[in-house]
Amino acid sequence: MSNSKIQIRLVETFTDNETQKAMDVWRKAYKDDPFVRAVTGGDPELYEKFIHSVLLATSRGGKVYFASYADVEVAGVSAWYPPGRIFGDTPEQSKGGFDELFEGADPELKKWWLDYIPKFDAQTTAALGEGVKLASWHLMFIGVLPDIQHRGIGTALVNHVKQIADAEGKVLCVETGTEVDVKFYEYCGFFIKGPVVEYENPTQNFSMWVLSTEKD
Numbered sequence: 001m002s003n004s005k006i007q008i009r010l011v012e013t014f015t016d017n018e019t020q021k022a023m024d025v026w027r028k029a030y031k032d033d034p035f036v037r038a039v040t041g042g043d044p045e046l047y048e049k050f051i052h053s054v055l056l057a058t059s060r061g062g063k064v065y066f067a068s069y070a071d072v073e074v075a076g077v078s079a080w081y082p083p084g085r086i087f088g089d090t091p092e093q094s095k096g097g098f099d100e101l102f103e104g105a106d107p108e109l110k111k112w113w114l115d116y117i118p119k120f121d122a123q124t125t126a127a128l129g130e131g132v133k134l135a136s137w138h139l140m141f142i143g144v145l146p147d148i149q150h151r152g153i154g155t156a157l158v159n160h161v162k163q164i165a166d167a168e169g170k171v172l173c174v175e176t177g178t179e180v181d182v183k184f185y186e187y188c189g190f191f192i193k194g195p196v197v198e199y200e201n202p203t204q205n206f207s208m209w210v211l212s213t214e215k216d
């Protein structure tokens with residue numbers, strides 16, 4: 001069901017204003033996210049830098065959509081890699097973002113990242129199949145302002161890209177870390193792929209599910 005209060009738009013140029021508005025949504029939406037907490041060692045400064053690095057990378061290499069809701073100009077933000085693009089496929093995605101974040105991180109956290117990344121990649125490949133993530137619309141981040149969640153904004157952000165993907169004959173995929181998010185994605189038409197994997201982390205252990213809109 002479409003909701004006329006919700007409008008979705010692709011944002012191609014990020015002014016400071018757009019960056020601040022997107023950051024405000026994601027900062028609030030991801031406040032208690034176990035994955036972001038784990039990968040930043042629970043450090044609030046790194047938390048902020050991590051979220052900013054995702055925005056920088058996806059605005060340079062992917063597609064970022066804003067949802068407005070009634071008079072709330074930026075109520076939700078989703079960031080995707082379209083088919084053929086993937087996180088980190090050009091050095092410019094990480095410049096001023098992940099590169100600096102990684103360089104400045106605590107050695108123990110850095111060691112953890114280097115151990116985690118290949119395991120995470122292996123989980124996704126085993127769940128989806130070789131090359132499937134690259135061939136799909138990959139959802140990197142999605143967040144809706146907590147005060148106005150459960151009003152269909154998250155679904156509208158996903159459906160917008162699903163329509164594009166359907167027209168291209170492509171599927172959507174995502175990795176996510178909480179059962180609540182899994183429920184949301186199932187509601188949006190995703191299916192769980194492969195087993196949930198538990199990852200150990202010095203700050204917070206977390207789970208990871210892989211989902212896609214392709215039926216088995």
Ligand SMILES: CC(C)(COP(=O)(O)OP(=O)(O)OC[C@H]1O[C@@H](n2cnc3c(N)ncnc32)[C@H](O)[C@@H]1OP(=O)(O)O)[C@@H](O)C(=O)NCCC(=O)NCCS
Nearest residue numbers: 029142143144149150151152153154155176180183184187
């Ligand atoms: C996930 C998120 C984007 C969903 O946005 P939303 O605007 O609330 O989603 P919708 O209103 O379209 O919800 C659609 C349906 O998904 C399910 N759902 C969404 N949030 C849920 C929750 N917290 N608990 C259980 N089910 C939920 C419900 O079935 C819901 O329908 P209902 O509200 O009629 O029951 C939002 O909760 C969010 O920003 N979460 C924090 C950030 C995050 O975890 N992002 C995903 C990480 S990969």
